[in-house]
Amino acid sequence: MKFKFIAEQLAQQTQLNRHRQRVSIASSSGREIIVDGKQYLNFSSNDYLGLNNHPDIKAAMIEGAEKFGVSASASSLVTGFNYAHQALEETAANWLGRERVLLFSSGFAANQAVMHALGQKDVQLLLDKLSHASIIDGALSSQASLKRYRHNDYQHLAALLAKTTAANNELNTLIATEGVFSMDGDEADIDALTQLANKANAMIYLDEAHSIGIKGEQGQGIASADVDIVMATFGKAIATSGAFVACDTELHDYFVNFARHYIYSTAISPAIAWATQKSIETIKKEIWRQEKLSTLTRLFSCQLDSSIDLVPTTSSIHAINVQEEAKALAASEKLKQKGIWVTAIRPPTVPNGTSRLRVTICANHKERDIIYLAECLNEVLV
Structure with a gap:
């Protein structure tokens, strides 16, 4: 069989909990995302300033x-x-x-x-x-x-x-x-x-x-x-x-x-x-957008349980290290059940043993969104 390595490497990705699949997004406003007819609070967007739908x-x-x-x-x-x-x-x-x-x-x-x-x-x-x-x-x-x-x-x-x-x-x-x-x-x-x-x-x-x-x-x-x-x-x-x-x-x-x-x-x-x-x-x-990001970032850090392994940051990116691929995928799925979209990041995107939840905060998030996110993470990870 020609190019036998294709099937072999795909099977290996699945075995290692590293297989990737796309999802079809019906709508995304930065703060919220609709996938398969269900609405989620979106904490995986790089639309940091919330400008994607600016009129x-x-x-x-x-x-x-x-x-x-x-x-x-x-x-x-x-x-x-x-x-x-x-x-x-x-x-x-x-x-x-x-x-x-x-x-x-x-x-x-x-x-x-x-x-x-x-x-x-x-x-x-x-x-x-x-x-x-x-x-x-x-x-x-x-x-x-x-x-x-x-x-x-x-x-x-x-x-x-x-x-x-x-x-x-x-x-x-x-x-x-x-x-x-x-x-x-x-x-x-x-x-x-x-x-x-x-x-x-x-x-x-x-x-x-x-x-x-x-x-x-x-x-x-x-x-x-x-x-x-x-x-x-x-x-x-x-x-x-x-x-x-x-x-x-x-x-x-x-x-x-x-x-x-x-x-x-x-x-x-x-x-x-x-x-x-x-x-x-x-x-x-609209410099207030950067200022709001700083405020929401501080709020998130304060609300998160101290036992959670949060990589120190001064940006909109908040990496929560859960180490294992399977654990990251499971946590991401549990958050979806609570109406939160946070992507699990796994090797080779990050080094082995550092699989994580990559949380991104945007300027169009509300304080109540951040508090709810922290509550859900505390429940799922602690």
Whole structure:
């Protein structure tokens, strides 16, 4: 039988309680979700600011479609780069205080593109152990040497930098990490990273997918001016679709010429680009959304039983470590019976022995939602 491994590996996934299946969502408002005709409180959405159904953003989407069409119809280097894309790049660059911004179809594509384009033979890539799969895949597909430092362990990173610098001080080094880590919800220490990078003459690449919109005075994320390259997605707190890379003019020109995902992909929808401008404007104006997230996060931590293994976080992501795949699945199912939707996260998305419930809080949740969620978790897990 050809490709026998397909059935074998699927069977193995089931045996390990790691088999994945999609669910068909009938409706999702951010706070609530309807699956198979049943309504749940949704605590698995990345719509952190609750902007997905914002009327101004939806109106901008319609306006963008009427002005520019739904599809870009070509790659950006052919005829796909129009005024909507240019305006969004300028808006995002001004928001972040960066020289230039380049749009990508997704965060996965952007991460892969940058790692592959910069990962030349005379480059070493130093990745946080918990960096996103797209960063790792991009690094593995490049010609660069690759090493991974222990998660947020800057002494380990310093030792790797010192070792490689001593061996070859002509080596170009790029340090890659996430701003807020997608599965744990903890943050990178930007000050520590920039000090190490400056000392080693290295560049920093920061994935802000889960910190853009919810961190910073106007939602710009946690990056400082010393971070060389910032990537962020539009599909989470910004509530549209696509991604961007922010950098200086020289790097921007380099990626336009050598980032294969950018060169060979159809540009993002101009209607989406037009709507994304409105979303950024809304984030800057409605700062109460970030403040409400902080309030709900504190409430959740206070209501949860102290025996529950909650990973420390200052973000909207609250990881509850239950260790075993079967236990995570069982807890998720029990919560569904109580009208709560929380997804069980299992390996290989997270390391072995750290299967978890990944709870995400959004700005359109109510205090009573958080209290009920904590009560249910206390009942299911304690």
